[in-house]
Amino acid sequence: MGNSESALISEKQLEIYQLETFFTRKEILHIYQSFENLNPDKVREAFMAGNYQVKMDYQEVIQLAELKYSPFKDRICRVFSEDQSGDMTFSDYLDMLSVMSMQAPKDLKAAYAFKIYDFNDDDEIDRTDLDELVNRVTGFRMKTEDVDGIVDEILKECDMDENGTLTAAEFEDILHKSPEFSANFNIEV
Amino acid sequence: MDEAEDDEKTRLVGTPSSYSTSLSLEEDEVHTNQEAIRLAESDNVGIVPVDEEPPSESNSIRNNADIGGDSYGTFSPTKSGSGLAKNLTLHQRRMIRNTQKQEFKRLESGMKKKDQVTSKCVVFVDHSLKRANEIKRTYFRIWGKSIKEIEGHLGYMVDHHSPKVETLYNKDDLKCTNPKFVNGTGFHHDALNSVLQLLTGTGWMENTAMFYGWYPTSNLTSSITGKEKTIYYFSLAYFTVGCSYFALSLLLMLANLSKLFKKSAAEQMESKPYSSVVFTWDYNVNNTETSQLKSVTVVQSLKEELDEDAQEHVKRELSTKIGIFFLRIFTNTICIAAMIGTVYLYVHEVLTDSTESRANLTDNCGKLVRKAPVEAIDLEDIDLEDIEEQMAAVWSTYSASIIVSGSNVIFPVFFQLVGNYEMYQFQSTRIGMTLFRMFIMKLFSVSTFLYILYKAAGPSGGNTEGWQTGENTLFYNCWEDYIAAQLYQLIMIDFIIFCTALLLSEVFRGFLVTRVAFLRDRIGLTKPEFNIPKEILDLVYKQMIFWSGFYFAPLLPVLAVIEIIVIFYLKKASALNNVIPPKTVVLNHQSTFTINGLFLISLLIVFVFIGLVIFNFQPSSRCGPFRGYERFTEPLSAVIEHSGAFKRYIVDNVKTTSVFIILLILVGLLIYYYRSLAASRNVTIELLREQVRNEIAGKQVLLNMHQQGSKSREGKAGKNKFDSIEQKRKNLRRKDSRMHGFAAANPENF
Numbered sequence: 001m002g003n004s005e006s007a008l009i010s011e012k013q014l015e016i017y018q019l020e021t022f023f024t025r026k027e028i029l030h031i032y033q034s035f036e037n038l039n040p041d042k043v044r045e046a047f048m049a050g051n052y053q054v055k056m057d058y059q060e061v062i063q064l065a066e067l068k069y070s071p072f073k074d075r076i077c078r079v080f081s082e083d084q085s086g087d088m089t090f091s092d093y094l095d096m097l098s099v100m101s102m103q104a105p106k107d108l109k110a111a112y113a114f115k116i117y118d119f120n121d122d123d124e125i126d127r128t129d130l131d132e133l134v135n136r137v138t139g140f141r142m143k144t145e146d147v148d149g150i151v152d153e154i155l156k157e158c159d160m161d162e163n164g165t166l167t168a169a170e171f172e173d174i175l176h177k178s179p180e181f182s183a184n185f186n187i188e189v
Numbered sequence: 190m191d192e193a194e195d196d197e198k199t200r201l202v203g204t205p206s207s208y209s210t211s212l213s214l215e216e217d218e219v220h221t222n223q224e225a226i227r228l229a230e231s232d233n234v235g236i237v238p239v240d241e242e243p244p245s246e247s248n249s250i251r252n253n254a255d256i257g258g259d260s261y262g263t264f265s266p267t268k269s270g271s272g273l274a275k276n277l278t279l280h281q282r283r284m285i286r287n288t289q290k291q292e293f294k295r296l297e298s299g300m301k302k303k304d305q306v307t308s309k310c311v312v313f314v315d316h317s318l319k320r321a322n323e324i325k326r327t328y329f330r331i332w333g334k335s336i337k338e339i340e341g342h343l344g345y346m347v348d349h350h351s352p353k354v355e356t357l358y359n360k361d362d363l364k365c366t367n368p369k370f371v372n373g374t375g376f377h378h379d380a381l382n383s384v385l386q387l388l389t390g391t392g393w394m395e396n397t398a399m400f401y402g403w404y405p406t407s408n409l410t411s412s413i414t415g416k417e418k419t420i421y422y423f424s425l426a427y428f429t430v431g432c433s434y435f436a437l438s439l440l441l442m443l444a445n446l447s448k449l450f451k452k453s454a455a456e457q458m459e460s461k462p463y464s465s466v467v468f469t470w471d472y473n474v475n476n477t478e479t480s481q482l483k484s485v486t487v488v489q490s491l492k493e494e495l496d497e498d499a500q501e502h503v504k505r506e507l508s509t510k511i512g513i514f515f516l517r518i519f520t521n522t523i524c525i526a527a528m529i530g531t532v533y534l535y536v537h538e539v540l541t542d543s544t545e546s547r548a549n550l551t552d553n554c555g556k557l558v559r560k561a562p563v564e565a566i567d568l569e570d571i572d573l574e575d576i577e578e579q580m581a582a583v584w585s586t587y588s589a590s591i592i593v594s595g596s597n598v599i600f601p602v603f604f605q606l607v608g609n610y611e612m613y614q615f616q617s618t619r620i621g622m623t624l625f626r627m628f629i630m631k632l633f634s635v636s637t638f639l640y641i642l643y644k645a646a647g648p649s650g651g652n653t654e655g656w657q658t659g660e661n662t663l664f665y666n667c668w669e670d671y672i673a674a675q676l677y678q679l680i681m682i683d684f685i686i687f688c689t690a691l692l693l694s695e696v697f698r699g700f701l702v703t704r705v706a707f708l709r710d711r712i713g714l715t716k717p718e719f720n721i722p723k724e725i726l727d728l729v730y731k732q733m734i735f736w737s738g739f740y741f742a743p744l745l746p747v748l749a750v751i752e753i754i755v756i757f758y759l760k761k762a763s764a765l766n767n768v769i770p771p772k773t774v775v776l777n778h779q780s781t782f783t784i785n786g787l788f789l790i791s792l793l794i795v796f797v798f799i800g801l802v803i804f805n806f807q808p809s810s811r812c813g814p815f816r817g818y819e820r821f822t823e824p825l826s827a828v829i830e831h832s833g834a835f836k837r838y839i840v841d842n843v844k845t846t847s848v849f850i851i852l853l854i855l856v857g858l859l860i861y862y863y864r865s866l867a868a869s870r871n872v873t874i875e876l877l878r879e880q881v882r883n884e885i886a887g888k889q890v891l892l893n894m895h896q897q898g899s900k901s902r903e904g905k906a907g908k909n910k911f912d913s914i915e916q917k918r919k920n921l922r923r924k925d926s927r928m929h930g931f932a933a934a935n936p937e938n939f
Contacts, residue, residue, distance in 0.1 A: 019286070066475050069475065071480070146491075146492075149495060150463055158461070161885045174461060178469055184471040184473070
């Protein structure tokens with residue numbers, strides 16, 4: 001199994017990937033295997049032809065078990081894909097898993113979490129974003145008044161400059177204090 | 190792709206200053222790496238511009254502290270580069286890395302030979318560290334795959350990159366520096382007999398390295414090294430290894446505890462219940478069930494949090510308060526009575542004051558051992574009466590262990606039921622009370638067990654007569670072996686009962702729930718919940734037993750490791766099929782701190798036990814490395830007396846109480862000092878928070894003034910009109926640059 005994969009990705013490429021992500025060679029090959037399983041023929045063909053930029057459609061990417069059942073799968077794919085459409089190349093895929101691995105530093109994770117939770121992509125988390133976030137996390141089970149109350153509380157806790165939105169710095173500050181965050185913000189393939 | 194890369198390479202070649210002349214940029218920051226980043230950003234269509242983090246000291250320190258293999262900062266000559274380059278995609282990073290590589294090469298060629306060598310060394314060390322980390326990750330990750338499976342099923346549970354509990358056991362094994370020898374002689378042909386003796390830790394087991402009695406008192410001499418013969422005093426070695434093992438455990442635990450205490454204290458001050466629930470969604474789940482369950486959990490904790498806040502203002506009526514008060518007294522007395530009852534039961538069963546009944550005990554067991562014939566057992570020969578007698582004998586040997594282990598399985602269920610009736614306002618207090626009671630129960634039972642051992646083995650129990658004279662010496666050669674064997678039995682029985690309980694509570698119930706629809710739909714029977722704190726308490730309990738047994742059975746840590754491995758795989762199999770994820774998982778530093786505290790308490794109780802045994806009992810004269818000595822401490826004191834006068838002086842004086850009192854006073858002073866330091870730091874934090882708020886307000890005022898000023902000045906013909914927007918912004922920024930914190934990091938506020 002190892003030989004056939006390493007033949008598809010050149011050594012030089014593996015070296016580069018190792019430098020750019022937090023993974024070892026073995027882990028990269030393992031990740032490649034899971035990437036291939038999304039659509040074996042397409043990927044294998046492309047890689048054998050040397051085309052490393054083959055894109056997996058959004059629908060194919062979310063077949064991955066860890067993503068399929070996550071309430072944030074669309075945001076994750078959007079944030080990590082190059083053109084924001086959700087279609088990911090192998091680089092994007094590696095990037096995503098690298099950021100969400102155990103070895104990534106907390107700050108990096110916090111930065112990406114901020115991007116994921118910023119639903120309207122305006123560089124700050126405002127009330128609408130928080131509303132959406134709470135709803136998704138509770139599986140749309142709570143009433144609107146409760147959700148509003150919770151959003152109020154969150155803003156009270158986190159918003160340092162009291163302008164009604166959370167900036168990246170405030171967000172990361174909050175997450176830095178929580179020990180569970182870096183443990184939970186992980187996907188392992 | 191390579192061509193594209195080459196293109197960008199050519200464009201990026203050159204000094205940073207060439208960028209600013211060739212392209213129009215904002216004039217503020219002029220860091221080299223930031224320019225490259227901006228360039229990289231503007232090249233990629235659709236990438237969201239990245240928020241810059243203020244390249245402050247604390248930030249870069251945090252980055253470097255967190256990093257266990259960061260690849261970005263390797264080639265960058267400046268620290269700020271590593272701080273900023275991380276928020277980018279692979280593609281961007283690649284471009285930056287190439288820029289930096291070339292810059293570095295350019296710089297390097299301009300450096301002196303000496304500096305070149307140093308820089309190469311730094312790079313080499315960096316690479317080696319990364320390699321070492323990688324190897325550590327690939328090969329030393331214990332149970333990584335298994336834990337991944339469990340976590341995928343049940344959600345995040347344990348920080349398996351620093352397995353605290355497993356290290357506790359592994360370090361036990363590694364520290365056991367006694368020379369280990371293979372099982373000794375005394376091999377019984379009869380299989381049944383052997384198995385029984387394996388269970389009871391007598392007979393052939395006594396002759397193994399497992400038990401204290403085996404260790405010789407002779408001294409090993411080696412004629413290899415040098416001029417003098419070095420002598421390895423076994424007795425001294427045994428004593429020192431034992432003591433150092435305990436000392437090391439204590440020190441490690443205290444170090445860990447102090448680290449956690451700091452973190453938990455910080456945590457308490459800055460608790461953000463809502464944000465920490467909402468922002469820390471667990472991304473590890475890989476099936477719908479768990480995902481659903483997680484969102485339900487989140488809903489519940491949020492609701493609870495809301496209720497708590499609401500109820501802070503709602504007080505219960507006086508009458509209900511009194512009612513609840515009495516109810517709780519009642520339930521607590523029931524619990525305490527139950528605990529004392531079980532304890533009394535087995536104390537009464539086992540402990541007797543007369544040597545006569547102990548002789549009977551050994552007699553029964555002797556019968557048990559001797560009755561098993563050398564020839565094979567014929568099934569027809571078995572009598573009912575015989576069996577009864579044998580069962581009675583078995584019970585009398587094992588009764589203590591069975592009661593202790595049994596109580597540890599039954600009582601948690603009992604406590605949980607009681608907890609349901611006590612009408613606590615908050616879930617957390619209910620869970621806390623149940624766990625507290627469970628811990629007290631376990632502690633109590635083990636302590637009483639140790640107490641019984643102490644009584645039975647000690648001189649007041651007729652030590653000298655019972656073990657060393659006459660026919661009754663067949664069973665245990667010495668009292669140390671008796672203690673070791675009893676603890677060993679406890680471990681074995683505990684393991685068996687644990688397996689049975691696992692079978693009944695999890696496997697059987699899971700089977701019922703999946704197959705028998707009636708129970709699931711009508712009665713609402715569910716699979717049992719995976720209760721992490723309960724498992725942890727169980728581990729604390731097991732560890733306590735191993736600690737108390739260690740001094741008398743030095744190979745016990747090996748057994749501990751084996752048992753832990755087996756238990757892990759059993760629990761894993763059960764967890765994947767028969768349990769549902771826990772409703773609340775509390776993982777903060779405070780809970781870890783409490784757990785370590787529990788370990789410490791149990792260790793201290795073990796210390797008391799071992800200390801009493803060492804200082805009060807006389808080593809038996811028939812076995813063990815201390816035979817012939819009057820006291821256990823004799824070898825050590827002999828060594829001290831033979832060494833120099835200075836050492837003797839120190840030891841003599843350290844033993845006095847005045848030294849102890851002085852140390853106590855010093856420790857008290859240190860505590861007072863640190864406490865006042867912490868209090869003053871709290872005050873500083875509050876002041877800084879005020880300052881941040883004031884500065885933000887101040888900046889708003891400045892902005893308003895500026896806007897008003899520019900409006901009023903537009904009417905007049907002034908030179909200020911010709912100031913460009915950039916100029917005005919620059920003026921404002923210069924004022925800002927003196928302010929710290931969030932204000933400076935949010936340029937979009939302007």
